[in-house]
Amino acid sequence: MIEKLKSMWRNPASLRRRLTATYATVFLVFQLGALAIAWVLLQDTTTQRMDDRLLSLAQNLSQMVKYAGGESISTADLPRFQPLDRRFSLISLRDSTGTVLAARYGATLEHLPPVDLNQEIYFQPVSSDYSRELFGRENTGRLLTYRFAMPQGQTIFMDLVEVHQGQAQQRRQFIFILLAGVLGGLVAALFSGWTLSGMAITPLEQITAAAKGVHPSNPGTRFNLPETGEEVKRLQSELNEALGRLENAVLVQERFIGNVAHELKTPIAVMLTESELIDPSTDSTEELQQYRKSVTTEMKRLGSMVEGMLTLARSDQAEIFARQTEVPLNDIALDSVVRLTIEAEPKSITLLPTLDESGNATVQGDPDLIATLLDNLIRNAIRHSPDGGTVGVTVSSGADQAFLSVWDEGPGIPEQYLDQITEPFFQVPDQPGIDRRAHWGLGLAIVKTVASAHGGKLSVRNREDRGCVFTVALPNTMTGQLEGGPEPSLQS
Structure with missing residues (x-):
């Protein structure tokens, strides 16, 4: 099957199919590349917007914790600081050693992903496993660990999450739309490629049809195609010039053969006429000798002509190169x-x-x-x-x-x-x-x-x-x- 496809691809008769496939392939590669770039840019833009929202919210919440948390913070205090937007959730507050001071959803150090406590702002993605372990459902999102100082000088790390609710479904819908667009574009590319390639090879088909009329019996045949472009016009001109050269060669060959036939007939006719006039019973030896001399002369002329023709045939560049x-x-x-x-x-x-x-x-x-x-x-x-x-x-x-x-x-x-x-x-x-x-x-x-x-x-x-x-x-x-x-x- 593969060999058959390769043969079809190389077959000059399938030029239209090859042009169509090439056009569709180029379109598909370009479209997939453009979609991949758009996907990456969309992901980067979405992530950047989430990080900006998380950072702004973390800064506001840190101010609330500073002035409402008192000297100590417990889990009971966390509901007061929860954002109204349900996409966001304050998970925990930790001290500088990483000890959990207050946690929501029963979060412990085992539930929390590792962070770099030396950084003031630390973003990381929330995996589906972490979301299921922490919230009991699969979601993805972004986790921000934000460092700030309490009025009494204590360093606090805030773990704030923004959850992608229904992101998996949105992603599936987006992929479906992309695939539908790619498929529709591919069909359109195949149709366009088939139409354009048909327009491109139409002059070739016309030349093929016209070439069937070229025959040695009619060497004066010329191509006369409708105007379809400068390239086809040049091709037609070159083909007509080639046909002209072939016609001249045929005419020269016909004239050469006619001359050869004429020149061969003359000595043969002379020898035949003289042989018919000779009567061995009555003609003298002198007449026979004259006939012999005439035949010898004509045969030498024939030999000279044959030698000349052989020399003409031998004067071929391929033999000379050898x-x-x-x-x-x-x-x-x-x-x-x-x-x-x-x-x-x-x-x-x-x-x-x-x-x-x-x-x-x-x-x-x-x-x-x-x-x-x-x-x-x-x-x-x-x-x-x-x-x-x-x-x-x-x-x-x-x-x-x-x-x-x-x-x-x-x-x-x-x-x-x-x-x-x-x-x-x-x-x-x-x-x-x-x-x-x-x-x-x-x-x-x-x-x-x-x-x-x-x-x-x-x-x-x-x-x-x-x-x-x-x-x-x-x-x-x-x-x-x-x-x-x-x-x-x-x-x-």
Whole structure:
């Protein structure tokens, strides 16, 4: 049972019950605390008033005893000094040794509670046992032992009692009223808490109902809740922004899948068409060799696309964190230049490396992916550079950043396409001398994905005379924030 209650308390579905219980608990604790303080103050006030009355009466009675008691006082004299108010009773008169000189109700030293005879005024409570022993009935009250001197110099101690008549019944009535008030207040608190918590969670229920309409088939769904407060408005705004990001991701994925399907159909259709046209009984060996060459070319293109897609999938931050290590960008640049010099030779293109002289261009990440990033930038520059041109590879570092830049002497990129060139399968149309079927348009998408996964960013701009510059800015550590630093020094 206890475990079930704990589970219900922790269950997010019981938020309204938890809010109600919390509200009622706070109210109950506050009410009980206030009642306890009121009870203590009431008791203190009542006691103080009783003590004041007893002291005033004792002072008056002492004057009566002084001037009417004569030289000796006996029990027979006590009725003359009894107060008219029946709440008060003069119990006894004692001398300085504590000997009872006069007593009422047969009081003796055994009946009287111990007192400090050295004090002039001494208050103490009267217990029910003492009251029953002295008066034959149970009452509570206050006992005052008051010291005064007779005219002949004798010291007398007066024992004066004020009895609480019917106090037990009054206390029971008071407690009953308190409990009734607490119970009524608790019911009111539960009702108020349930109502207020219902008002508080109504927007959440509306969001839950609206969330049921969110589906991959309808990614454009947005929350449109009635105005219920600034907090809910902010929550709705954040949720709509998140849905917007999801919608963009779905659209990018759909476009990516469509591009993949289209690109896969082309080489498959080519191979299928050529295979249907071949007649082994009549076609020459040369035609078969041509078919073999075509199939090999298309299969290499398919393999290149699959490899590019795998690289895109691998460029995940979780995997990079698992494989991160220190990556000196100078070494990465030199290795890429040496590796791709062979690919630049058919066009007589010179690869010109410029390394970071400070040696501070070191980042945290996956060295293989960063090498792939730079290789793709260099291959893209070689592809768009004229024969006999130059491709520059520059490594530099700033305050909290390291830069990899690749520039070429090609025709540049039309301004309207600068924001699209990093999309998968996108290729700038109508570029003379560029075989669009020889590439898939995944290289720059891989560069952007790898840079983002390492906490960096890719930027591109056209040079003033010809060609363009691609720059990747990376933070020095995986947790570092990309901040402003000096731009890398490049040929313009």
